[in-house]
Amino acid sequence: MTNDGKPPALHAPPVKIARKAVVRARFADQVRFLGSVLRAPRSIGAIAPTSAETARLMASHIDLSSGLPVLELGPGTGAITQAILASGLPPERLHAIEYSASFCRLLREKFPGARFHQGDAFDLEATLAQRMGDAAPGRFDCVISGLPLLNFAREKRCGLLAMALSVLPVGRPFVQFSYGMMQPVPVDDPGIAVARSSWVLRNMPPARVWTYRRKA
Numbered sequence: 001m002t003n004d005g006k007p008p009a010l011h012a013p014p015v016k017i018a019r020k021a022v023v024r025a026r027f028a029d030q031v032r033f034l035g036s037v038l039r040a041p042r043s044i045g046a047i048a049p050t051s052a053e054t055a056r057l058m059a060s061h062i063d064l065s066s067g068l069p070v071l072e073l074g075p076g077t078g079a080i081t082q083a084i085l086a087s088g089l090p091p092e093r094l095h096a097i098e099y100s101a102s103f104c105r106l107l108r109e110k111f112p113g114a115r116f117h118q119g120d121a122f123d124l125e126a127t128l129a130q131r132m133g134d135a136a137p138g139r140f141d142c143v144i145s146g147l148p149l150l151n152f153a154r155e156k157r158c159g160l161l162a163m164a165l166s167v168l169p170v171g172r173p174f175v176q177f178s179y180g181m182m183q184p185v186p187v188d189d190p191g192i193a194v195a196r197s198s199w200v201l202r203n204m205p206p207a208r209v210w211t212y213r214r215k216a
Contacts, residue, residue, distance in 0.1 A: 049079040050146060053202050054209065055082065056083045058175050059086070059087045061142055062141060068138075068140055070084060070143075071095050071140040071144070072084060072095070072146070073096070073121040073145040075096045076100075076146055077103065077106065081094070091113030092113055097124070097131075098119075099118070099119070100118075117131035117132070121160065125163055142174070147160075150184055165213075165214050177207045178210060192215065194211070195210070196208050
């Protein structure tokens with residue numbers, strides 16, 4: 001009893017409050033994501049944000065000891081961004097290129113310290129030069145892409161891969177997830193090594209993670 005004879009007020013445990021906040025944040029991201037799908041289905045290419053399992057698998061390819069920044073393409077609402085930063089990468093070492101101005105604003109609020117650049121990832125060289133000053137070889141540890149590549153012409157996909165590999169040290173990966181059975185970027189160059197993960201069944205729809213690396 002309190003001093004005035006009334007029973008003490010009950011408060012929700014901090015853990016439950018935190019969980020509710022996470023659920024509300026995820027729901028808000030889902031609403032934003034679906035809104036973008038309705039406005040521009042071709043540029044989004046999915047019915048839900050990337051699952052945590054797929055995002056963690058993509059982020060696992062980061063070599064934190066390299067000291068190099070990571071480049072993310074098409075972060076959207078930040079599902080993969082969150083996994084990248086959870087890997088231990090300092091926020092200032094993450095650069096991301098997002099086409100949507102509204103998503104850029106959201107990402108800057110959600111992930112302070114990380115560097116989000118509004119621009120066209122398919123014109124990667126020009127976007128990097130405009131936003132970061134240069135696109136030198138070996139500039140990034142890896143490139144992690146959430147872009148819906150299968151929605152775009154083969155020439156655009158191959159061009160993006162070539163530009164992405166050009167800013168990476170030899171052997172470091174371009175990482176891309178895909179819902180399709182075939183490679184998201186078809187490669188017939190023997191100088192590029194291609195690998196794929198098993199299916200991530202908890203993703204909606206199920207997805208695989210592909211890596212592309214220039215051979216030494």
